[in-house]
Amino acid sequence: MTKAIVVYLKSTAISHAMSMSPFLWPICEMLHFIGLALLIGGAGLMDLRLMGAFKSIPVSAVMQVRKWAALGVTINVVTGTLFFVGAPDQYINNPAWYGKLLFLLVAMINVAVFETTQGKKMLNVAAGENTPVSFKVAGAVSMGSWFLVLYFGRMLPFLGNAF
Amino acid sequence: MTELLASIEASPFSTWLRESPSVWAYPTVLTLHTLGLGVLVGANWMVDLRVLGFARAIPLGVLARAFPIMWAGFWLNAATGALLFVADPTKATTTIFMWKLAIIAVGVALILLLKSKAYGRGVEMDRASAGVKAIAALSLAVWIAAIATGRWMAYVA
Numbered sequence: 001m002t003k004a005i006v007v008y009l010k011s012t013a014i015s016h017a018m019s020m021s022p023f024l025w026p027i028c029e030m031l032h033f034i035g036l037a038l039l040i041g042g043a044g045l046m047d048l049r050l051m052g053a054f055k056s057i058p059v060s061a062v063m064q065v066r067k068w069a070a071l072g073v074t075i076n077v078v079t080g081t082l083f084f085v086g087a088p089d090q091y092i093n094n095p096a097w098y099g100k101l102l103f104l105l106v107a108m109i110n111v112a113v114f115e116t117t118q119g120k121k122m123l124n125v126a127a128g129e130n131t132p133v134s135f136k137v138a139g140a141v142s143m144g145s146w147f148l149v150l151y152f153g154r155m156l157p158f159l160g161n162a163f
Numbered sequence: 164m165t166e167l168l169a170s171i172e173a174s175p176f177s178t179w180l181r182e183s184p185s186v187w188a189y190p191t192v193l194t195l196h197t198l199g200l201g202v203l204v205g206a207n208w209m210v211d212l213r214v215l216g217f218a219r220a221i222p223l224g225v226l227a228r229a230f231p232i233m234w235a236g237f238w239l240n241a242a243t244g245a246l247l248f249v250a251d252p253t254k255a256t257t258t259i260f261m262w263k264l265a266i267i268a269v270g271v272a273l274i275l276l277l278k279s280k281a282y283g284r285g286v287e288m289d290r291a292s293a294g295v296k297a298i299a300a301l302s303l304a305v306w307i308a309a310i311a312t313g314r315w316m317a318y319v320a
Contacts (some may be wrong), residue, residue: 025317026314026317026318029314029317030310030311030314030315031308033197033313033314034307034310036200036201037195037200037201037204037208037306038205038208039201039204039205039309040198040201040202040204040205041204041206041207041208042205042207042209043207044201044202044206045203045206045209045229052198054225054228056222056225057221057225058220059224060220061220061222062221064217064218064220064221064223065209065218068209068212070209076213095194097234122316147198150194150197150198150201151194152192154190154194154197155186155190155194158189158190
């Protein structure tokens with residue numbers, strides 16, 4: 001099953017381009033790290049406010065940085081998919097890759113659940129106000145899971161065989 | 164110079180950092196270096212983008228508190244960067260590493276300049292002047308270049 005996926009992906013034009021071009025892979029790596037910084041900046045600020053730091057910013061205002069975090073995630077999902085298609089055999093049996101995907105999923109489910117159940121409440125947390133426990137939990141889960149996504153991403157060459 | 168680098172490379176600590184199968188050697192140092200990058204550049208970009216006029220609902224004055232976060236990221240990366248240097252000192256002789264250091268020096272100077280120009284007089288203005296905006300735009304670009312040169316180092320011997 002996994003072998004068939006690897007064989008198929010490696011036959012695609014995108015995979016050929018990623019593995020043959022001397023520039024495409026490094027450029028995607030640069031973009032992946034730019035996306036990482038945007039994500040840590042945007043999600044980090046949002047998470048800190050949810051956890052009760054930066055109280056002088058109303059939560060409704062700090063919500064505006066979410067779009068930069070979303071931009072970072074989008075850049076990284078696109079470039080990450082290109083890495084996977086480019087060299088699927090590096091990832092498909094790599095435990096670090098599954099760790100990365102698992103905590104990416106945790107982070108995404110956390111934000112989806114938080115936004116749908118607490119989204120409206122965010123608008124009511126004014127400057128100087130503390131946040132409810134549910135906000136603090138969501139902020140901590142977000143920060144922890146994004147750190148683990150970074151950790152397992154960095155471990156790809158060490159726990160598995162990716163470069 | 165090359166002798167000095169060779170003796171660093173031959174030291175037991177350098178060998179351990181580079182060759183130990185322990186997850187606490189090279190992998191941990193590299194992970195912390197990546198985290199520091201994200202913290203430094205991420206916090207910097209949030210201030211830069213706000214200064215440039217995005218996310219206006221966030222008071223500019225509050226973001227003065229992002230500067231200690233930037234310095235935490237910077238010192239984490241100065242320390243882990245020094246360890247990566249000890250692990251692989253020959254990389255320090257490459258042109259791209261010189262560029263990376265020079266670009267980081269410019270980036271750090273721009274952080275200091277932004278702090279003093281945007282917050283220096285204790286006046287919490289909610290709109291930045293054209294000059295301060297220019298510093299922020301330059302800072303945004305310089306850290307992109309720093310990331311690019313850092314990544315580039317993975318592809319040189």
